[in-house]
Amino acid sequence: MVEHRPWFNVLAHAILIMGVMLVAFPLWITFVASTLTYDQIITVPMPLVPGDQLIENYAQVLTAGSNKGSSAPVSTMLLNSFIMATGVAVGKIAISILSAFAIIYFRFPLRNFFFWMIFVTLMLPIEVRIIPTFKVASDLNLLDSYAGLILPIIASATATFLFRQFFLTIPDELAEAARIDGAGPMRFFWDVVLPLSKTNMAALFVILFILGWNEYLWPLLITSREEMYTVVIGIKRMIAGGDATTEWNLVMATAMLALLPPAMVVILMQKWFVKGLVETEK
Amino acid sequence: MEKRVVFRSAWLPFVLVAPQIAITILFFFWPAAQALYYSFLVQDPFGMSSTFVWFENFRDLFRSEHYLASFRITAVFSIAVAVSGLLIALLLATMADHVLRGALAYRTLLIWPYAVAPAIAGVLWAFIFSPSIGIASYWLRRAGIDWNWLINGDQAMLLIIIASTWKQISYNFLFFLAGLQSIPRSLLEAAAIDGATPLRRFWSIVFPLLSPTTFFLLVINVVYAFFGTFGVVDATTQGGPAGSTQILVYKVYNDGVKAADLGGSAAQSVILMIIVIALTVVQFRFVEKKVKY
Numbered sequence: 001m002v003e004h005r006p007w008f009n010v011l012a013h014a015i016l017i018m019g020v021m022l023v024a025f026p027l028w029i030t031f032v033a034s035t036l037t038y039d040q041i042i043t044v045p046m047p048l049v050p051g052d053q054l055i056e057n058y059a060q061v062l063t064a065g066s067n068k069g070s071s072a073p074v075s076t077m078l079l080n081s082f083i084m085a086t087g088v089a090v091g092k093i094a095i096s097i098l099s100a101f102a103i104i105y106f107r108f109p110l111r112n113f114f115f116w117m118i119f120v121t122l123m124l125p126i127e128v129r130i131i132p133t134f135k136v137a138s139d140l141n142l143l144d145s146y147a148g149l150i151l152p153i154i155a156s157a158t159a160t161f162l163f164r165q166f167f168l169t170i171p172d173e174l175a176e177a178a179r180i181d182g183a184g185p186m187r188f189f190w191d192v193v194l195p196l197s198k199t200n201m202a203a204l205f206v207i208l209f210i211l212g213w214n215e216y217l218w219p220l221l222i223t224s225r226e227e228m229y230t231v232v233i234g235i236k237r238m239i240a241g242g243d244a245t246t247e248w249n250l251v252m253a254t255a256m257l258a259l260l261p262p263a264m265v266v267i268l269m270q271k272w273f274v275k276g277l278v279e280t281e282k
Numbered sequence: 283m284e285k286r287v288v289f290r291s292a293w294l295p296f297v298l299v300a301p302q303i304a305i306t307i308l309f310f311f312w313p314a315a316q317a318l319y320y321s322f323l324v325q326d327p328f329g330m331s332s333t334f335v336w337f338e339n340f341r342d343l344f345r346s347e348h349y350l351a352s353f354r355i356t357a358v359f360s361i362a363v364a365v366s367g368l369l370i371a372l373l374l375a376t377m378a379d380h381v382l383r384g385a386l387a388y389r390t391l392l393i394w395p396y397a398v399a400p401a402i403a404g405v406l407w408a409f410i411f412s413p414s415i416g417i418a419s420y421w422l423r424r425a426g427i428d429w430n431w432l433i434n435g436d437q438a439m440l441l442i443i444i445a446s447t448w449k450q451i452s453y454n455f456l457f458f459l460a461g462l463q464s465i466p467r468s469l470l471e472a473a474a475i476d477g478a479t480p481l482r483r484f485w486s487i488v489f490p491l492l493s494p495t496t497f498f499l500l501v502i503n504v505v506y507a508f509f510g511t512f513g514v515v516d517a518t519t520q521g522g523p524a525g526s527t528q529i530l531v532y533k534v535y536n537d538g539v540k541a542a543d544l545g546g547s548a549a550q551s552v553i554l555m556i557i558v559i560a561l562t563v564v565q566f567r568f569v570e571k572k573v574k575y
Contacts, residue, residue: 008480012377013384019374020391023451026406029417033409045420095302102298107288114299121310122562127509127531128554131538131547132316133309140308152309160302168285175287185289214399216513221539232399236517239405248409255402262397267390277396277453278460 027259033252034058041249057253066238066250072226074254077234080149081213081258084230087150088212089205096159097197101189103160104167105175121157127217134221144228149219153212159204162279166200167193203276206269210262231258314555320548332545339549348525349533349550356529359443360507367447367503368496371454376484378455379462389459396452400445400510404517407445431519435526438519442527445518446511454499461495462488501565505558530554 029048033041036051061074102108103115126133133152142148170193178188219230229237235258238251266273321339325332343349378388395403410418413430422429431437465488473483512531515521521528521536528536534554538547 005480009381012380015377016374016381016384016388019370019377020388023392023395023448026403026410026448029410030406042415044415045417046415048417095305099299099302102295104285105289106291106295106298108292108295111295114303117311118302118306121306124310124314124555124558125505125509127512128534128551128558129310129313129317130535131544131551132313132320135316136308136313151305155305155309172285172287175285175289179287179289185291185294188289210397214397214402214513216399216401216516217535220516232401232513235405236401239517248415251405252409255405259398259402262399263394266394266397270390270393273393274456274460277456 030252030255033249034256036249038247038249053249057249058257061250061253061257065234066247066254072229072234074231074234074257076227077229077231078257078261080146080228081230081232082261083146084149084215084219085209085212085262087146088153088215089208091150091154092156092159092208093201093204095154096157097163097194097201100160100163100167101193104164105185105188118157118160121155122161126152130217130221133218137222143222144225148222149228149230150212153215153218159208162200162204163197165279166197170196199272199275200279202269203272203279205276206265206272207276209265213262234258317548317551317555320544321552323545323548325544335545339545340553343546343549343553348528351525352528352530352533355439355525355527356508359439359446359511359527359529360504362443363446363450363507363511364500364503366443367450367454368499370447371451372458372492372496374451375455375458375462376488378459380480389456392455393452395449396456398449399513400449401513401517403445403449404442404514407441407448408518411441411444431523433523435523438523438527442511442514442518445514446507449514450503450506454503457495457499458492461492465491498565501561505561508554508557 032048032050033046034057035054036047036057037053040047040051063073063075065072065074099114099118103111137143137148137152140148142151174192175188178192183191213230214232215230216232219233220236223229223233226234226237231254235251235254238254239246322334322336323332324335324338374388374392378385378392381388398406410416411429411431413419413432419429429437431441469487470483473487478486508529509531511529512535515527515529515532516535519527521532530550531554534547534550537543537550541547
């Protein structure tokens, strides 16, 4: 703040509080809805304070799913989402850090060609090549499998790019010292590059975990068996169509379960999250 | 930029890049090439045979009333999402930058929607605005507005705009806040000493210095509205009623997966690819320039 203007301070807080409330409104409604009975939720207007069905609703979706839409238990879906998100994050970081290391610390034929090959993937989101990608996955027998959920999402250059930028800032003296001491490239990678990259890896992990968890179109296409649904897909399948038949209280309990893990990651790892977001996008 | 010190090995670098190159070829280049190839084919209704038809699919698309309508819808949608998301986020970020106390708490409370999947954002807002049981629909009816996005195309559009914007505010907010915090305080203090009001300082100093961030966010938001909002649309309107919210990426999916029109859908993919590449090029050229300011 530059000067003292009490009224402006009050106005700023008022606007921020309104913003926070507006942003939080859907979350509150979702939470309230997830604690109501089916009959309470279809009364118009629905109550705006939580009901007493919290444990019943959450227990039901976690163990048995909904009654009318998809009947797969949400706990399985949460596990699938977790495996997919972790797989996407770990897989992308692993292949990217290796290829970035090769591109920065070696001179070899086709080096620039490989770099550009990886780089152009920045340009095309999976949404525009969805049907041929599906065909490839089906030819490779990857439908309804974790590998099928994870691998196509990994084909992107953001992480490679970030590691490349970071490796360029590592002082040359380190590599020189390692070479004089007789350490080979992989020794240098494990003992110097990897420990130095920890913060970048943490930041990337947070971003990629959230992206993997929230991925929608790809799991929608590639999973057909209920036990392979991720939770985001599961919610969609619970909405049977028409307000009268959808058990909104159970859908909303599932929505809470689906959005809490990534939201907690963002809030608890805020420092890494902000770092990761700002660096992967620039 | 190049490293001065490098390691030597005839085979190791190839082993290191191999996993990423393999995945990139398999799941990126091969499908992208296939999309390009399909876009020149017409398949018979049973998928038994296909004929190479050059640009016929593209010609059909640009003659199709539906496709041109989808273009218009996408334009309206992405402009609305980008502009409203940027304005709201800029307002909130300016205020958060101004307050001394609680800026971090406000940031925490404002950024979590980033973590919500677009499809879930769609479900949340579809419930709130549900024509029969939604709480907001109830308030709207009490205010005398007949709200039913299942039959009213404009209202359906408004719904997906609200859901998509809501999810994107946190992202824009973070970048604006970071941009605001990097503006030197001394500039603002000097202007204040010269008697500039907060509003004047905003327009004459803050806004011009923020313009690189704003432009970057504009491109990111347009790309988000084009592709990232698939989940919002699929979880709410599914392109309806009567195609009034069928944005381009949803039409690719609808024609390719549901209507099984492989050639037409692939041609749409190719057009979308060209749009993304154009946007990316614009963004990179600008990023190069902006470093100078």
